[in-house]
Amino acid sequence: MIGFDLSEEQVALQDMVAKFVKNEIIPVAAEYDKLGMLPMDVAQKAHELGLINAGVPEEYGGAGMGMMESCLIAEGLTYGCAGIATSLLLNSIAAIPIMFFGTSEQKEKYLKLICESEEIKFISFAVTEPGAGSDVAAITTKADKKNSEYIINGRKTFITNGDLASIYVVLAKTDPSKAHKGMSAFIVPRGEGIIVGKKEDKMGIRASHTVELIFEDVRVPEKNLLGKEGQGFAVAMEALDRSRALAAATALGLAQRALDESLKYACQRVQFGKPLISQQLIQKKLAEMSMEIDAARLLTWRAAWMVDQGKLPILESSQAKAMAGDAAVRAAVEAVQIFGGYGYSKEYPVEKLYRDAKIFQIYEGTNEIQRLVIAAELAKKVK
Ligand SMILES: Cc1cc2nc3c(=O)[nH]c(=O)nc-3n(C[C@H](O)[C@H](O)[C@H](O)COP(=O)(O)OP(=O)(O)OC[C@H]3O[C@@H](n4cnc5c(N)ncnc54)[C@H](O)[C@@H]3O)c2cc1C
The missing domain is CATH 1.10.540.10 (Acyl-CoA dehydrogenase/oxidase, N-terminal domain)
Known part of the structure; x- marks a missing residue:
C-alpha cells in the first residue's frame, strides 16, 4: 500500500x-x-x-x-x-x-x-576543484603513499563550511594515470598544511560559508583511507546518490516559502479595486507553483523512502533534485513578480528567495548533470 x-x-x-x-x-x-x-x-x-x-x-x-x-x-x-x-x-x-x-x-x-x-563541529565534503566541477574525474589533487601514510597536495574550491570544519572528506588521485578508478577518498582532520583560501562573496545563500581550501603536504595516516584505494569515485557518487534527496528537500523549503509569501501578499494587495488573488493570471501563477512543489515533494519523498529501504536511488534522486531545484527557481521568480516592485526591494523576503533559489540548480550536481544521469539510467532500462 x-x-x-x-x-x-x-x-x-x-x-x-x-x-x-x-x-x-x-x-x-x-x-x-x-x-x-x-x-x-x-x-x-x-x-x-x-x-x-x-x-x-x-x-x-x-x-x-x-x-x-x-x-x-x-x-x-x-x-x-x-x-x-x-x-x-x-x-x-x-x-x-x-x-x-x-x-x-x-x-x-x-x-x-x-x-x-x-x-x-562541522564536517566538509571536498570534491570540487578549479578545473574539475561537473567532471569529477578531472581532479588533480594528489595523495601520494609514503610508508604508512598519504601526503595530500592540491586545491579544492567552493567548499561549504570549509573554514569552519574540524574534519574533511577529501577526494584525491592516488593514481593520476587513471580517471575514475585512480581516485580515493580520505578522512582528513583539520591540521597542519590545510590552508583556508578565499571566501566566496556569493549572490545568494550568503549565510553559508563557501571557501577555497589548499592542501600542502597534508599527512594522513593510511587508516584514514575511506573505502579501498581506487574506490573514491564510487564513494563520492554513492554518497551523493543517497544525499541528493536532502538537496531536493532544501529546494522544496524555499519553494514552499515563496508560495506562502505570494499567497499571503496576493490576498492583501488590492489593485483595480480587488485583491490580486482574484486576478486569473495571478491565480495561474499560484496554481502552477503549488503543482510543481507538490510534484517535487512526492519525488523527494520517494527518493528518501528508497534510501530508508536500503536502496540506492540513482534515477529517482536525480529526478527529485532536478525537479525541486527547478521548482524553487520558478517559484522564486514568480514570487517576485507577484510582489511587483516590492518584490524587488530588500524590505520584503522574496528578494532574498530569488537570489538564494539559483543555487539549487547548481550545487550537489548541476541540473544539467542530473538530466544526463536520468537519461543514462533510462537508457539502461531499454532491452
Ligand atoms: C555555494 C556553493 C557551495 C558548494 N559546496 C560544495 C561543497 O561543499 N563541496 C564540493 O565539493 N563542491 C561544492 N560546490 C561545487 C558545486 O558542486 C559545483 O559548482 C558544481 O558541481 C558545478 O561545477 P562547476 O561550478 O565547476 O561548473 P562546470 O562543471 O564548469 O559547469 C558549468 C556549466 O556547464 C554545464 N555542464 C557541464 N558539463 C556538462 C555536460 N556534460 N553537459 C551539459 N552541460 C554541462 C553545467 O551544468 C553548468 O551549467 C559548491 C558550489 C557552490 C556555488
Missing part, C-alpha cells in the same frame, strides 16, 4: 523544526545574509536540538533518523533561510560517506566526534 500520511513522530518533528525556524532563524536571516556569515549561536542551538547530524546512527551519537526525517528537517530549515540551512545540513551530507564506507574504527572516532561534542 502507498500512504502519504506522516507519522505522529514525523509531524512532531516538523512542528519542532517550524518553531525553531520561526523563533531562531527567520528573525536573523536578513541580517546574516547581509553580513555573509553563519549565526553560530543559531547553529549551536540546532546542534543541541539534534538537527545537525540527524541521520547518523544512535550508536555513533546521532539521532538515528531516516532520510525521510532528514528531508523534513531540511525542508523546514530552508523555509527560514537557505543559507543557514545549507551550512547546517552539510554535516548530514558529508557524514554519509563515513556512514556507508567507513570502518567501525573510523565511525567510532569521527561520527562520534561530530555528534557527541558539546560544541557544534
Whole structure:
C-alpha cells in the first residue's frame, strides 16, 4: 500500500523544526545574509536540538533518523533561510560517506566526534576543484603513499563550511594515470598544511560559508583511507546518490516559502479595486507553483523512502533534485513578480528567495548533470 500520511513522530518533528525556524532563524536571516556569515549561536542551538547530524546512527551519537526525517528537517530549515540551512545540513551530507564506507574504527572516532561534542563541529565534503566541477574525474589533487601514510597536495574550491570544519572528506588521485578508478577518498582532520583560501562573496545563500581550501603536504595516516584505494569515485557518487534527496528537500523549503509569501501578499494587495488573488493570471501563477512543489515533494519523498529501504536511488534522486531545484527557481521568480516592485526591494523576503533559489540548480550536481544521469539510467532500462 502507498500512504502519504506522516507519522505522529514525523509531524512532531516538523512542528519542532517550524518553531525553531520561526523563533531562531527567520528573525536573523536578513541580517546574516547581509553580513555573509553563519549565526553560530543559531547553529549551536540546532546542534543541541539534534538537527545537525540527524541521520547518523544512535550508536555513533546521532539521532538515528531516516532520510525521510532528514528531508523534513531540511525542508523546514530552508523555509527560514537557505543559507543557514545549507551550512547546517552539510554535516548530514558529508557524514554519509563515513556512514556507508567507513570502518567501525573510523565511525567510532569521527561520527562520534561530530555528534557527541558539546560544541557544534562541522564536517566538509571536498570534491570540487578549479578545473574539475561537473567532471569529477578531472581532479588533480594528489595523495601520494609514503610508508604508512598519504601526503595530500592540491586545491579544492567552493567548499561549504570549509573554514569552519574540524574534519574533511577529501577526494584525491592516488593514481593520476587513471580517471575514475585512480581516485580515493580520505578522512582528513583539520591540521597542519590545510590552508583556508578565499571566501566566496556569493549572490545568494550568503549565510553559508563557501571557501577555497589548499592542501600542502597534508599527512594522513593510511587508516584514514575511506573505502579501498581506487574506490573514491564510487564513494563520492554513492554518497551523493543517497544525499541528493536532502538537496531536493532544501529546494522544496524555499519553494514552499515563496508560495506562502505570494499567497499571503496576493490576498492583501488590492489593485483595480480587488485583491490580486482574484486576478486569473495571478491565480495561474499560484496554481502552477503549488503543482510543481507538490510534484517535487512526492519525488523527494520517494527518493528518501528508497534510501530508508536500503536502496540506492540513482534515477529517482536525480529526478527529485532536478525537479525541486527547478521548482524553487520558478517559484522564486514568480514570487517576485507577484510582489511587483516590492518584490524587488530588500524590505520584503522574496528578494532574498530569488537570489538564494539559483543555487539549487547548481550545487550537489548541476541540473544539467542530473538530466544526463536520468537519461543514462533510462537508457539502461531499454532491452
Ligand atoms: C555555494 C556553493 C557551495 C558548494 N559546496 C560544495 C561543497 O561543499 N563541496 C564540493 O565539493 N563542491 C561544492 N560546490 C561545487 C558545486 O558542486 C559545483 O559548482 C558544481 O558541481 C558545478 O561545477 P562547476 O561550478 O565547476 O561548473 P562546470 O562543471 O564548469 O559547469 C558549468 C556549466 O556547464 C554545464 N555542464 C557541464 N558539463 C556538462 C555536460 N556534460 N553537459 C551539459 N552541460 C554541462 C553545467 O551544468 C553548468 O551549467 C559548491 C558550489 C557552490 C556555488
